[in-house]
Amino acid sequence: MTTETEEKTDVLNNVNNQLKDLIELIEKEKDSSFSMKSFDKLDKKKKKSKKKWFIICFLLPIFICMYFILSNEILNYDIYFVFLSFVRLILIKILPLWDWTNIYTRTCFIANPFYNNSLDLSECNKCVNTTEVVSQSNISFFNFTKTIYLNHLPVIIDDATENWPAIKELTIKNLFQRFIDDPVLSENDLCYFESNLRNYNQPGGADQLFNDYINGDLRAFIVHWNNCKRETLKIVRSYYSKPYFLPPSLGQTLMGNWFLISSGFHKGTNRLHKVPLNHNWVWLAQIQGSSSIELRPKHPCDRACSILKFVTLNKGDLIIYSHLYDALYSPLKKETVLLAQGVD
Secondary structure, eight states: OHHHHHHHHHHHHHHHHHHHHHHHHHHHHHHHHHHHHHHHHHHHHHHHHHHHHHHHHHHHHHHHHHHHHHHOHHHHHHHHHHHHHHHHHHHHHHTTTOOTHHHHTOSOSSOOTTOOOSOOGGGGGGTTTOOSOEEEOSOOHHHIIIIIITTTOOEEETTTTTTOHHHHHOOHHHHHHHHHHOHHHHHSOOEEEEESSGGGSSTTHHHHHHHHHHTTOOOSEEEEEEEOSHHHHHHHHTTOOOOTTSOTTOOBOSSOEEEEEEESOSSSOOOOEEOOOOSSEEEEEEEESOEEEEEEEOTTGGGTSOOEEEEEEOTTOEEEEETTEEEEEEEOSSEEEEEEEEEO
């Protein structure tokens, strides 16, 4: 009995010892797991801290640079110009795949039944104190925007066309000859062609007028037309560039440019002829000869603002005015060539 009891006791003790060892092992494992978790948490915190400092060190110089760029208005315009050039390059590249020009030329992207294109009386405050058209030169697009554009002031820029080939090459004879000889110019129709000589105001009248002038069979005349076709517009634009003072945010319209031409129409008449453009801004460049310009405030501004009369535009001068005015012109020389372009 004693032997059996001792054997049982030894077995129980052995089991008990094994259980103790197992419990100790489990406790050790728990401590190890806890320490590993703690280590993982600390490691994650360190990594997060490193990421925070990296982000701060990366973004802080960018924000500092952006602050100085935005605080420097001239530099801001330079950056904006580069950005616009990049966007325009992309638009040109995707034009063969998607014709976005139809959207660009819409007055409203979404039809708005409450849209009103007429002037509001409050806008007339911009022209109340304008009594003359000043002449300027060497003006930056920053100063143009700040002093002229935002105040709707009409102004003559007398050095805007200095580097334009049009000034040297586009006499009336040369211009008409180009529209006869150039295969692109001769094939594309002109829009809104209108002359004081009614027999030319019909299909084919433009070609007839050009040929009659070249052959010396044409008496005094005045004529204007719109180069509305894209191919024609592209060729005509090779003779001039966007006026240097216009900021990058202002683009010349895709609705075409205009020629306003007269020959022998400078004597015996004081009649003024309306410039047939209606855009936010319009510039008129005197390519040949000289003209007298009159700016008349549109309704309802005509009750508060002055008519700007007898503004002389000499060869090479460019006048720019806002939608607050209608422009009229009268030739002062035997042969005059005016080039007009809308700006939006």
